[in-house]
Amino acid sequence: MKFPLIQDTLGDLRYDANGLVPVVAQDEATGAVLMQAWADRAALQQSLETGRMTYWSRSRGELWTKGLTSGHVQHVVGLYADCDRDAVLAVVRQRGPACHEDTGSCWNSDKALPVAGFLGDLDRLAARRLAKPAGGYTDTLLADPGLAAAKVVEEAAEVAAVLRGEDNEDTLEHEAADLLYHLVVALRGAGSDLAAVLEELQRRHG
Numbered sequence: 001m002k003f004p005l006i007q008d009t010l011g012d013l014r015y016d017a018n019g020l021v022p023v024v025a026q027d028e029a030t031g032a033v034l035m036q037a038w039a040d041r042a043a044l045q046q047s048l049e050t051g052r053m054t055y056w057s058r059s060r061g062e063l064w065t066k067g068l069t070s071g072h073v074q075h076v077v078g079l080y081a082d083c084d085r086d087a088v089l090a091v092v093r094q095r096g097p098a099c100h101e102d103t104g105s106c107w108n109s110d111k112a113l114p115v116a117g118f119l120g121d122l123d124r125l126a127a128r129r130l131a132k133p134a135g136g137y138t139d140t141l142l143a144d145p146g147l148a149a150a151k152v153v154e155e156a157a158e159v160a161a162v163l164r165g166e167d168n169e170d171t172l173e174h175e176a177a178d179l180l181y182h183l184v185v186a187l188r189g190a191g192s193d194l195a196a197v198l199e200e201l202q203r204r205h206g
Helices: 041-050 117-131 138-142 145-163 171-188 194-205
Strands: 019-027 033-039 055-059 062-065 076-080 086-093
Touching: 033 041, 033 055, 033 086, 041 055, 041 062, 041 076, 055 194, 117 138, 117 171, 117 194, 138 145, 145 171, 171 194
Parallel strands: 019 086
Antiparallel strands: 019 033, 055 062, 076 086
16 A cells, blocks of 8 residues: 655655655656655655656755656656655656666666566576576576477466366466566567566556
8 A cells, every 4th residue: 555645745744954855766667666866845846747757956956857868757657755754755657777877776787677576686687697697597598599488388388277277286376486487587588578578567557
């Protein structure tokens, strides 16, 4: 459950002595934490009015709209106050790298937007192995798209069999985990990634 959406309650936030609150930006599609910045009431108001995330630059002493010069804009999906109302979660649709160092997030060295959680870790592992094989099973799948495709078909059939109630010594969760692993690796081997799939799902159903 999300905390209440900020609309006409910007004055109720607990700003610090400088009139600022910390803002954490999270990508809607991937769930990844992208960056942390600061905003005053005017920045949050402008974000809501324009639909593009705007912050307060402490170094320049002025408002700045994310991506205004780089094109890596953050389209606002929602702004949420935390339980103490002294911090804000900005759920955004990020276009391009989020970090000023041209990486996917301020906690990620890769240019692509990261995916949160264990599946994201698995996706990044597959990306590292694609660049630098270590001789394991994952590397074998990455090097042989035909094998990877066959394993996705095989594991999907196992999941379907369990769903149909056919005898299987493994659980649905076990078979589904096998399918997800092989699918994530196959995506990387085919030149795509999990973030692209999540963005497509978000585009269809968001």
